[in-house]
Amino acid sequence: NVPADFINGLPKAELHVHIEGxxxxxxxxxxxxxxxxxxxxxxxxxxxxxxxxxxxxxxxDIYYEGANVLQTEQDFYxxxxxxxxxAKEQGIVHTEIFFDPQTHTSRxxxxxxxxxxxxxxxxxxxxxxxxxxxxxxxxxxxxxxxxAFKTLEDALPYRHLIYAVGLDSSEKGNPPSKFLDVFxxxxxxxxxxxxxxxxxxxxxxxxxxxxxxxxxxxDHGNASIQDDHLVEVLKQRQIPLTLCPLSxxxxxxxxxxxxxxxxxxxxxxxxxxxxxxxPAYFGGYINENYEAVSNALLLSKDELAQLAKNSxxxxxxxxxxxxxxx
Ligand code: ES4
Ligand code: ZN
Numbered sequence: 001n002v003p004a005d006f007i008n009g010l011p012k013a014e015l016h017v018h019i020e021g022x023x024x025x026x027x028x029x030x031x032x033x034x035x036x037x038x039x040x041x042x043x044x045x046x047x048x049x050x051x052x053x054x055x056x057x058x059x060x061d062i063y064y065e066g067a068n069v070l071q072t073e074q075d076f077y078x079x080x081x082x083x084x085x086x087a088k089e090q091g092i093v094h095t096e097i098f099f100d101p102q103t104h105t106s107r108x109x110x111x112x113x114x115x116x117x118x119x120x121x122x123x124x125x126x127x128x129x130x131x132x133x134x135x136x137x138x139x140x141x142x143x144x145x146x147x148a149f150k151t152l153e154d155a156l157p158y159r160h161l162i163y164a165v166g167l168d169s170s171e172k173g174n175p176p177s178k179f180l181d182v183f184x185x186x187x188x189x190x191x192x193x194x195x196x197x198x199x200x201x202x203x204x205x206x207x208x209x210x211x212x213x214x215x216x217x218x219d220h221g222n223a224s225i226q227d228d229h230l231v232e233v234l235k236q237r238q239i240p241l242t243l244c245p246l247s248x249x250x251x252x253x254x255x256x257x258x259x260x261x262x263x264x265x266x267x268x269x270x271x272x273x274x275x276x277x278x279p280a281y282f283g284g285y286i287n288e289n290y291e292a293v294s295n296a297l298l299l300s301k302d303e304l305a306q307l308a309k310n311s312x313x314x315x316x317x318x319x320x321x322x323x324x325x326x
Contacts, residue, residue: 002301007290010304011325013094013311014087014275014286016219016242018138018168019076019118020067020100021278022083031069031078040065051281056200056251057170059281067103076117084125086279090287093325094315096134097122098166101151102143111151115158134316136194138166139182141174148182156189163316164192166219167209171201176208183213192216192316194242198223199253203230210239217242217314222253224270225261231268240271240314245293246284247277257296266303273311 025044032039041047053059070076080097087095097118104114118135125131137155139148155162165186167179176183176195183193195213198206199220206224209215210233221241224230234241243262248254254261265272274293279285284292294304312325 002294002299002304004287004291006301007287007294007304008091010091010290010308011093012091012286012290012308013096013273013315013317013325014092015096015217015240015273015311015314016098016244016275016277017083017095018098018100018278019080019083020070020103021063021282022086022280023066023070023079024082024280027079027082028066028069031071031075035069035071035075037069037071039069053251056253059251059278060169063278063281064103067100068107070104070114071109073113073117073120076114077121080118080121081124084121084129084131086285087125087131088129090285092131092286094132094312094317096136096163096316098136098138098168100138100140100168101155102140102147105151105154111154112158115155115161119161132317132321134163135161136164136166137162138168138196139179140169141167141178141196142170145179145182148179149185152182152186152189159189162191164194164216166193167195167197167213168219169196171196171199171205175201175205176213180212183215187214194219196220199248200251203227206230210234210237216240216316220244220248220253222248222261225264231265231270234271235269238271238313240273240310241265242273242275242314244275244277244282245289245296246279246282249292250282257292260293260297262293263297263299263303266306271310271314272307273314274307275311 195209196219197209203223
């Protein structure tokens with residue numbers, strides 16, 4: 001086994017982390033108390049016991065409920081700052097963070113509160129921790145496209161703080177094509193594009209995300225391995241896949257990590273990266289994800305270094321900014 005300190009010592013970029021998914025149970029309880037919110041669970045331990053999932057939807061139900069404790073700009077600051085400190089400890093030097101506006105606006109929290117709180121922490125992270133960052137606003141795919149349009153409209157005053165648009169939440173039955181028009185609008189507004197695809201959903205959704213939405217990157221993309229032609233397209237165009245091994249294990253996308261497609265994808269020449277997704281819920285941050293796949297798939301130091309390199313190559317940093325990491 002490759003030692004943990006080798007993985008820790010690799011400078012890494014994180015390209016797939018939901019800020020609401022970094023809400024640790026301890027902070028969740030602290031924020032509930034601060035905001036005088038009653039929780040269904042009496043203790044941190046009781047809450048943690050509920051973190052047992054058979055599929056994506058089991059997780060999403062608990063994740064959206066947890067997000068209810070986030071109310072003020074300071075709450076979003078504290079959440080993001082806690083993640084950045086963890087990122088610093090683990091050798092992350094650049095991070096591209098998702099947030100879900102509709103999870104908050106649908107319960108009366110203004111988009112400006114969310115964006116400003118997160119962004120203030122990202123600024124402090126840059127100054128005090130030396131971590132660069134970008135923000136990605138995700139549309140919830142279980143909601144109607146009109147709601148995504150409204151979200152895009154609401155976001156325009158914060159255009160300068162948001163780099164890209166993404167698509168997440170319940171995948172099955174909510175194909176990328178449902179959001180074609182709003183993605184076209186987002187692109188016209190100058191946003192870069194990403195989408196979750198082929199996590200629980202079929203390889204068809206990956207094809208739609210690429211050919212129809214014209215995304216720059218695929219989040220997860222596990223199902224691509226089932227289609228040789230799709231693999232060839234991903235390889236030829238070097239479209240990054242942001243894999244999340246511990247997430248896949250927790251949500252039963254793979255039965256065990258020994259069956260994870262990461263190593264096969266790497267050897268086929270795909271631009272695969274390792275990421276934490278929702279680390280507070282899936283049992284580990286980025287290093288634990290590298291360690292878990294490294295142990296399960298017997299990755300070499302060269303392969304691990306390639307994955308870390310890929311994380312910069314697949315990022316939204318400019319070629320000049322990437323240079324020092326490649
Ligand atoms: C998510 Cl693991 C996952 N899949 C889809 N949407 C999400 N939102 C937060 N985590
Ligand atoms: Zn995700």
